[in-house]
Amino acid sequence: MKRIFKGDIIYTSNPKSFEIYEDSYLIVENGVVKSICKDLESISDDYEVLDFTNKLIIPGFVDIHLHSSQYLNIGLGMDKELIPWLNTYTFPEEAKFKNIEYAKIVYEKFISDLINKGTTSSVIYATIHKESTLLLMDLLNESKLRAYVGKVNMDRNTTEDLCEETDRSLRDTEDIILGTMGKNVKPIITPRFVPSCTPELMRGLADLANKYDIPVQSHLSENTNEVEWVKKLHPEIKNYASVYDEFGLFGQTKTIMAHCIYTTDEEIKLMSERGVFAAHCALSNYNLSSGIMPVRKYLDYGVKVGIGSDISGGNTLSIPQSIVSTIQASKIKWLESGKELYPLSFSEAFYMATKGGGEFFGNVGSLEKGYKADFLVIDDSNITNHNEFGAFERLQKYIYSGNETNIIKVYVNGERVK
């Protein structure tokens, strides 16, 4: 049986413009978009119509970089840069996830807020702990959200209680891969970043990625001190990206690198060649005084770019707030670059937050035919009252000034999760 959703449908199939179908019908079959039409006359078989007239129907948001275990730390320690922030706030919090009871409390709250804020697909860092990582994956499976989850790997330069033995780190990772096969929520190989992974660990993780065809995520060139540190740790390798590449973790399987602020042109070119996704985390990059990623340059080089909330370096799970910050940051970059790197348009940033990041999952993040039916129903009546705005203006107003209370329903694979 088909399910049909009536409303003002708007999405991006490319970064340059919106597809807009006002007062139309979104037809969903087996969790996938079948078509959008203006009337239902041509449809002969059984169907159920859910009427969201005057509401916006938009793709669910895609968050390709966030740390679920840092959820309770949101908004804390924003007076520090990356490395001291990790040591003072983040590592002590992550160490608590050895305790599965604690993990359960945080992860249940995290998932419920993820749904409330309309994020239907996400690529997540858990912690080094196998049990609580498996728990997070179970809870996400129950929630029906779409996700990749990474057990974090670290065997050097971290606090004592988060530093793993290399063998154990690899064994736990493989256990998770084997234990979650065939489930909706998938594992992703997650070396935290070069400074906290020995060559042996990186090589071992690359072997697992290849053996089981598992994707990879990590951090790249977020902070100048971090870049210097990597140079000291691997003086024989020409740049940061090439360290990952040398150890087989840079596009050998599907890969996301987060931040990418101080990356050289040579590294960006390598990302483009290898199909490595960049996760842009504007809010986090502001908060930790990291800098502004030159997104326009990546797009010009043909790199795929998605958006990451990067909680709790980022201060909110809200992807609309990240869209706004992404556009704002690109405007400052435009000024900084002597008006060379042109600012991102609203459609470009919206695309990044939906179909752009969604491509990491496959046909996700759009409402074109054949795409997963992941979408939000937005009641924007408290934002737009009185003036008669079209769907494009209403979407802008919702993204720039709305919040999660405007999201009245959330669907994943055509099934309601909020």
Place this chain on the structure above:
Amino acid sequence: MKRIFKGDIIYTSNPKSFEIYEDSYLIVENGVVKSICKDLESISDDYEVLDFTNKLIIPGFVDIHLHSSQYLNIGLGMDKELIPWLNTYTFPEEAKFKNIEYAKIVYEKFISDLINKGTTSSVIYATIHKESTLLLMDLLNESKLRAYVGKVNMDRNTTEDLCEETDRSLRDTEDIILGTMGKNVKPIITPRFVPSCTPELMRGLADLANKYDIPVQSHLSENTNEVEWVKKLHPEIKNYASVYDEFGLFGQTKTIMAHCIYTTDEEIKLMSERGVFAAHCALSNYNLSSGIMPVRKYLDYGVKVGIGSDISGGNTLSIPQSIVSTIQASKIKWLESGKELYPLSFSEAFYMATKGGGEFFGNVGSLEKGYKADFLVIDDSNITNHNEFGAFERLQKYIYSGNETNIIKVYVNGERVK
């Protein structure tokens, strides 16, 4: 009779640190803070206690630069810079306020949202229209909010339907001054900015400001094109600030200048000498690709700085979102300045959004003895759940990740308005 409010009280009396009184009593008499104490034993006379145990009690927010008439335009046209944005979106919207019915609909919504978002004091631009400006002042008086409202003056370089005759502009302004004497909501002289005011108009407005001791507000050095334009209009005057000064609108009475991004050191020094307030509007400055104000430099020069949402250049009335953006922008400025202009701390930005801007009104924006009892009750239980945080951490988490649904009560002069 006294009214006593129990809760976790936190505010800034200076920019460097917070005053924190957990589980304490805020004692209010005749709309003014009398004291804060740990127990009530010493209080002998009649009182009523309102129990907000486990809730935060913080000063109401102060917004010293916003355009009420642009409220319905929030989130629109953010792909433009200042001058084209004014001509395409802003001036056509402002022209609608000739219609008093339209004004009533927008202003009622605006005031209700101002209260919901916890802004208890604001310094507002209306439009050129006398009737709708008087209506806004009446509605604000009814709401009990604290406000200055300016009828905008423009007699050159604007659209035909917003361009006033100089005499009429001055006469309408004086009518408003005379018609609102003795009321809570006060008028403020509001030449829009130098490009839209002839020397004759500026001189006439300065005369009114002096005659009735009325404060002044305008815009200063928001955009490089605007600065160039002013130079062309007044080649005989050495800089933008000095144009206002020459015509008697730069601190001769209490004055606010908004934006101040491209101001020279000489101009900043003049602001400091004249006690001119700077309204920092980080979100608007991002959205209109204007640039980042070097706030640290102003503070170092001893200029008083408050925060403005600057809707609809800014994309939200929420002052917490402006606080976050203010801190973030200062971090980017720190990087841009070669780490010379040190980032703003959380307490500095919170101070700017409360007591800093509040000083324009008098004893406003703090919960010290003798200050107006303008405060918010914050239920942050959905943000802080599980972990035991102190009031300082809870405030950070609310500002960085909360929203208006956390504000459960709003008081002005000790009276409840939400």
